[in-house]
Every structure is written in C-alpha cells, then in structure tokens.
Amino acid sequence: MTELQPIPDDWTYAPAPESRDIVTLEREYGLFVGGEWLAPSETYTTLAPRDEEPLAQVAQGTEEDVDRAVQAARGAFANGWSSLPGSERAKYLFRIARILQERSREFAVLESLNGGKPIKESRDVDLPLAAAHFFYYAGWADKLEYAFPNRRPRPVGVAGQIIPWNFPLLMLAWKVAPALACGNTVVLKPAETTPLTALLFCDVLRQAELPPGVVNIVTGDGRTGAALVEHEDVDKIAFTGSTEVGKAIQRRLAGTGKKLTLELGGKAANIVFDDCALDQAVEGIVNGIYFNQGHVCCAGSRLFVQESIYEPLVEKLKQRLTTLRVGDPLDKNTDVGAINSRMQLEKIEELVAAGKEEGAEIYQPPCRLPEKGYWFAPTVFTNVAQSYRIAQEEIFGPVLSVLTFRTPDEAVEKANNTPYGLSAGVWTEKGSRILWMAQQMRAGVVWANTFNRFDPTSPFGGYKESGFGREGGLHGLEPYLTFDDSETFGG
Ligand code: NDP
Numbered sequence: 001m002t003e004l005q006p007i008p009d010d011w012t013y014a015p016a017p018e019s020r021d022i023v024t025l026e027r028e029y030g031l032f033v034g035g036e037w038l039a040p041s042e043t044y045t046t047l048a049p050r051d052e053e054p055l056a057q058v059a060q061g062t063e064e065d066v067d068r069a070v071q072a073a074r075g076a077f078a079n080g081w082s083s084l085p086g087s088e089r090a091k092y093l094f095r096i097a098r099i100l101q102e103r104s105r106e107f108a109v110l111e112s113l114n115g116g117k118p119i120k121e122s123r124d125v126d127l128p129l130a131a132a133h134f135f136y137y138a139g140w141a142d143k144l145e146y147a148f149p150n151r152r153p154r155p156v157g158v159a160g161q162i163i164p165w166n167f168p169l170l171m172l173a174w175k176v177a178p179a180l181a182c183g184n185t186v187v188l189k190p191a192e193t194t195p196l197t198a199l200l201f202c203d204v205l206r207q208a209e210l211p212p213g214v215v216n217i218v219t220g221d222g223r224t225g226a227a228l229v230e231h232e233d234v235d236k237i238a239f240t241g242s243t244e245v246g247k248a249i250q251r252r253l254a255g256t257g258k259k260l261t262l263e264l265g266g267k268a269a270n271i272v273f274d275d276c277a278l279d280q281a282v283e284g285i286v287n288g289i290y291f292n293q294g295h296v297c298c299a300g301s302r303l304f305v306q307e308s309i310y311e312p313l314v315e316k317l318k319q320r321l322t323t324l325r326v327g328d329p330l331d332k333n334t335d336v337g338a339i340n341s342r343m344q345l346e347k348i349e350e351l352v353a354a355g356k357e358e359g360a361e362i363y364q365p366p367c368r369l370p371e372k373g374y375w376f377a378p379t380v381f382t383n384v385a386q387s388y389r390i391a392q393e394e395i396f397g398p399v400l401s402v403l404t405f406r407t408p409d410e411a412v413e414k415a416n417n418t419p420y421g422l423s424a425g426v427w428t429e430k431g432s433r434i435l436w437m438a439q440q441m442r443a444g445v446v447w448a449n450t451f452n453r454f455d456p457t458s459p460f461g462g463y464k465e466s467g468f469g470r471e472g473g474l475h476g477l478e479p480y481l482t483f484d485d486s487e488t489f490g491g
Contacts, residue, residue, distance in 0.1 A: 059220065062224075074185070086181075116373075154183070156479075156480055165341070172188060187218060188215065271426050283320075300423075354390065363381075421443045423446070
C-alpha cells in the first residue's frame with residue numbers, strides 16, 4: 001500500500017536549470033568573411049549578464065575588416081548567387097531553417113546565456129520564429145515574379161545589416177532570410193553585447209553549404225556598424241536599434257541613393273476598455289511589458305486603463321506581479337531574466353529615479369534579486385502624467401506606466417501622443433471598437449485582445465520616429481529588390 005504524502009506547505013518551484021553542456025564555446029572568435037574565419041586584430045570580452053561571467057573573446061571589427069567582408073559579399077553576389085534560380089536559393093534557406101530546428105536547444109541555451117533572456121522564451125519564441133522566418137522566405141525565393149507581377153524584381157546587391165541585442169538570432173533571421181531569398185548577399189553586424197548566436201550561425205551556414213561570401217558576419221561595437229554604413233560598395237542598409245542611431249544613419253545616407261530601412265524605438269499604448277475580459281487583459285499586460293525584461297521595441301510600456309476599471313485592474317496586476325519568477329535565465333521556470341548589460345541597467349535605473357522624482361507612485365513585488373549580474377525587479381508606476389519622462393521616453397526595461405482615460409476618443413488622443421508609432425494593443429469585447437481603434441492608432445501593428453504576437457507572414461514596422469520600411473510578410477521582400485517599373489509602365 002502506498003503511503004500518503006504530506007501536503008507541502010510551500011508550493012514554490014524547485015530549481016529547473018537547463019544544462020549548458022550542449023554549448024561549446026571557443027576561447028576566441030574571429031570574423032566570418034568569405035566562408036572563412038579571419039583572425040581579429042583586436043578583441044573584447046563578451047559576458048553572461050546573469051553573473052558577468054566572461055564567455056569568450058570576440059573580434060572588434062575594423063574598417064579594413066568591414067571592407068574585406070563587403071568585398072567578399074560583392075564577389076559572391078557577382079559570381080553566382082544573384083543569378084542562381086530562386087528554387088536553388090530556396091534550397092539553402094530551407095536547409096538553414098531545418099538546421100536551426102535541429103540545433104534549436106543549443107541556440108536557445110546560448111541565446112539565454114549571452115543575452116540574459118529566460119530559456120523558456122528563447123526556446124519557445126526566438127528559436128521557432130527564427131526558423132519560421134527562413135522557412136517562410138524560402139517559400140518566396142522562386143515566386144518573386146508572382147509577388148510583384150510585371151515589375152521585374154531584381155536583387156539590390158550587397159546588404160549591410162545592423163542588429164540589436166534584444167532578439168539577437170531572431171533579428172538576424174528577420175534580416176538575412178528575405179535578403180537571401182531575393183538574391184542579395186549580406187554583411188551583418190550583431191550587437192556588441194550579444195554576438196555569440198550570430199557566430200554559431202556561421203557554423204549553420206557551413207553545414208548548409210551556403211556558398212562562401214553570401215553571408216559575412218563582422219562583430220564589434222558601434223564603430224564597426226558605422227564603418228558598414230559608410231562603406232561605398234554597400235547598396236542597402238537595414239538597421240534595427242535606437243532612434244538616435246537610426247537618425248544618424250539616415251543623415252549619413254541622405255543623397256547617396258542607398259536603400260534604407262529603419263526599425264527603431266517605441267512607446268506602445270496598451271489600451272484596456274471596461275468591457276474586456278479582465279484576467280485575460282492582465283495576462284496580456286504582463287506579456288506586453290515583462291516579456292524579455294521589457295527589452296522589446298514594441299513593448300506595451302504605456303498602459304491606458306478606462307477609469308471605471310482602474311482599481312480592480314491595478315489590484316489584479318500587482319497581485320499577478322507577485323507571482324513572476326525573476327532569476328537565472330537558464331532556469332526553465334524563470335519568467336523575468338537578467339538585464340542585458342550594465343549600460344542598459346543604468347539607463348533603466350535613471351529613468352525609474354526620474355519617475356519617482358516627478359511624482360509617480362512605484363510598485364515592485366517583493367523579490368530577491370541575485371547579487372551578481374544585472375537585475376531589475378518588475379515595476380509598475382501609477383499616478384503617471386503624460387508629460388513624465390517615464391510616459392514619454394523608451395525605457396526598454398521591465399517598467400510599466402499606468403495612465404487612465406474615460407472615452408474612446410480620449411484613449412486615441414492620449415495613445416497617439418508620442419513621437420513613436422510602432423505598435424499598440426486594444427482590449428475590448430466589441431469587434432466594431434477594435435476595428436475603429438485600429439484605424440485611429442498611428443502604429444504599425446495593432447494587436448486586439450493579445451500582445452507581442454509575431455508571425456513571419458505579417459509585416460512589422462513603424463510610423464514617425466519608430467522608423468520606416470516593413471520586415472516580415474510580402475512587404476518584407478520589397479526593401480531587398482529593385483524594380484524595372486519604368487520599362488513596364490513608363491514606355
Ligand atoms: P543602438 O542603436 O546603439 O544599437 C543598435 C545597433 O547599432 C548595435 O549593433 C550597435 O552596436 C550599432 N550601432 C551603434 N552605433 C552605431 C553607429 N553610429 N552606426 C552604425 N551602427 C551603430 O542601441 P543600444 O544598444 O545602444 O541601445 C540604446 C537604446 O536603444 C535602448 O535603451 C533602447 O531604448 C533602444 N533600442 C531599441 C531597439 C529596437 O529594437 N527598436 C533595440 C535596441 C535598443 P553596439 O552594440 O556596439 O552599440
């Protein structure tokens with residue numbers, strides 16, 4: 001007879017660490033140029049943000065390195081890749097997608113280790129979506145004539161791609177997959193703090209037998225990115241990052257004739273009406289701002305609550321925050337991981353201090369933060385005025401500002417009162433209100449009764465200071481193509 005187990009008086013989760021044995025790190029990484037590893041002239045140390053453990057030495061790409069990479073990309077473009085039938089290019093993209101799926105655990109562990117995001121997010125969001133982007137654009141590679149009928153789509157040439165640290169592999173996939181599908185070659189610069197999955201991706205390229213030079217990876221800080229932007233033989237720049245750097249790039253490229261897409265910052269409004277499913281909305285709010293520690297350009301960082309449900313909603317939200325598990329990114333139970341870098345942590349701390357000083361009321365659930373590494377507790381600010389910095393500026397951390405409204409018109413006016421325009425969320429039972437709100441929002445993506453949903457078939461991009469151009473979907477092909485419209489339409 002089995003003995004009855006006593007009922008535990010503590011229901012906390014036991015640690016469930018993911019093993020990092022699956023990842024093999026090199027001591028030092030060079031630059032991936034023309035299918036080979038070039039020895040770096042200078043290196044820097046990349047860290048694990050959870051405990052500041054040095055992980056590897058990574059190349060600080062110089063102007064000469066960028067030049068070699070662009071030459072390799074130009075050579076690969078001219079010597080076969082651009083003239084390869086689309087169905088052949090698709091084969092490589094399908095291979096890359098399948099290899100990413102096969103090696104997804106290895107990539108997920110490395111992404112969490114180097115970036116600080118919870119393993120359950122890198123495992124269940126970043127990796128499946130990265131593979132899905134390659135699958136999706138593999139499907140378009142031989143159908144460009146159908147996608148743009150009578151316009152004779154042709155590749156642009158060499159694409160310079162600069163990506164941030166919040167979704168390192170996923171941003172790589174968003175950029176590399178459509179570029180290759182359209183017949184371009186690529187020089188990509190990962191963010192300084194998160195180069196490791198891009199470097200592991202080079203191994204995938206070799207495994208997929210992608211011709212040398214089609215994708216080149218040059219690591220380094222902003223100087224390496226600037227050298228890529230400045231290079232005369234780059235035909236197109238695709239940039240995701242801060243509005244400030246985006247503006248500098250736009251100024252630099254003005255008049256050069258180079259194509260440019262910018263995916264910049266955001267300060268999204270998540271708008272909750274009093275007829276919504278309240279518990280569902282609370283989950284959406286949490287997902288909107290605490291997913292990936294709030295390091296999300298489309299994060300729902302401004303919450304607008306209809307006045308009549310303000311109190312119950314804020315109470316439920318605070319209660320839900322007490323159940324978030326903050327800690328080791330490699331623990332499968334972790335909801336909120338480490339802040340990506342010391343610099344980002346300082347920026348969050350500075351803005352949170354400004355919020356307190358301006359008069360907002362702060363709430364943070366009781367949670368013990370690890371002593372080493374970069375950590376910030378999930379934070380809610382109430383009593384926020386629209387003019388406060390925490391309601392205006394992108395914090396890019398796990399910090400939510402709560403504001404209120406009475407009527408739909410007021411919600412629209414307040415939500416659009418921002419220099420940004422990347423995304424928005426609407427929570428209501430009424431379909432007609434969802435459609436009306438979606439039309440009124442000056443934002444590239446509007447989610448209804450959900451938040452932070454991504455799909456390779458759906459275009460993503462901003463208005464105003466959130467940038468221009470679209471990534472994803474059919475629209476995501478266009479920036480990587482030139483068209484012969486004059487011949488077809490102009491006579
Ligand atoms: P940056 O815009 O500086 O970084 C984005 C990428 O651009 C990185 O690869 C970066 O290199 C590179 N870069 C930096 N300077 C230049 C330059 N002059 N020319 C070309 N490339 C350059 O963002 P940060 O990482 O500094 O983050 C600052 C703020 O930007 C965050 O707090 C957040 O508000 C916002 N941000 C928005 C993102 C988004 O998805 N919209 C993503 C990341 C940040 P390096 O890594 O060395 O700096």
